[in-house]
Amino acid sequence: MSRLSxxxxxxxxxxxGIGLASAKTFVEEDAARVxxxxxxxxxxxxxxxxxxxxxxxxxxxxTNLADLDRLFDRVKSEAGHVDVVFANAGYASPAPxxxxxxxxxxxxFDTNVKGLIWTVQKALPLMTAGGSIILSSSIVASKxxxxxxxxxxxxxxxxxxxxxxxxxxxxxxxxxxxxxxGVIETPAYDHMSxxxxxxxxxxxxxxxxxxxxxxxxxxxxAKVVAFLGSDESSFMTGSEVFxxxxxxxx
Ligand code: NAD
Numbered sequence: 001m002s003r004l005s006x007x008x009x010x011x012x013x014x015x016x017g018i019g020l021a022s023a024k025t026f027v028e029e030d031a032a033r034v035x036x037x038x039x040x041x042x043x044x045x046x047x048x049x050x051x052x053x054x055x056x057x058x059x060x061x062x063t064n065l066a067d068l069d070r071l072f073d074r075v076k077s078e079a080g081h082v083d084v085v086f087a088n089a090g091y092a093s094p095a096p097x098x099x100x101x102x103x104x105x106x107x108x109f110d111t112n113v114k115g116l117i118w119t120v121q122k123a124l125p126l127m128t129a130g131g132s133i134i135l136s137s138s139i140v141a142s143k144x145x146x147x148x149x150x151x152x153x154x155x156x157x158x159x160x161x162x163x164x165x166x167x168x169x170x171x172x173x174x175x176x177x178x179x180x181x182g183v184i185e186t187p188a189y190d191h192m193s194x195x196x197x198x199x200x201x202x203x204x205x206x207x208x209x210x211x212x213x214x215x216x217x218x219x220x221x222a223k224v225v226a227f228l229g230s231d232e233s234s235f236m237t238g239s240e241v242f243x244x245x246x247x248x249x250x
Pocket of ligand 1: 037
């Protein structure tokens, strides 16, 4: 398919998991240029190389404003504008109430909330009518799983932005939607201070509480991101799309 024909996209956190799968789908859907960002240069460049010349790696951290300026300066000088922004960079980390620390809270909010705010605000001057902004929220934004309060709150802020920002931008014909994945098997779970067995046990548990009886795949989320980035979804703004095998309804 070529639903993204000619479009210029920026995907933060594009070196792994959902971001990488989305970059791959964007290329398959004929996007003209897909800028991917990530903190680790080698991993990022390897990811871009695996997807071909239309994927451009720009190393950077979304918590660093100078990195974001460098990213959008490069997009401006090479492409002149952005059609699709997928603000995907983020991470999850558990901690129960009673054991919360400043470091835990600041880390999650700096990346998942403030990093996403600055990504979108700095992209805006390059966006034109018909543009699409896709925010990475999560099913946990509207759930109450123990030990996930700060991560869940960070994602609740993100789903809120999809609503308020869609109103802020309505006069400009720029759309803002959020995706809320359920449990998706990605490398994120390798970085969560859980053993391999604990991660396997968590995926097995997640399958039992999901109506589809399985965890999700990053390429499934990518299909939804491509739809939200394309003109096929031009009627959608301020939406939260659950991609979770029905878990949100349980
Ligand atoms: P992942 O760890 O595979 O990928 C995350 C990407 O974000 C990586 O490229 C990482 O380098 C990047 N990143 C993290 N912090 C960054 C920073 N400060 N600056 C720049 N890049 C940064 O994880 P994933 O599962 O693909 O997660 C992608 C997004 O989806 C995250 O926002 C996550 O919270 C959300 N999400 C994931 C799941 C899931 O079950 N995997 C469910 C719901 C939501």
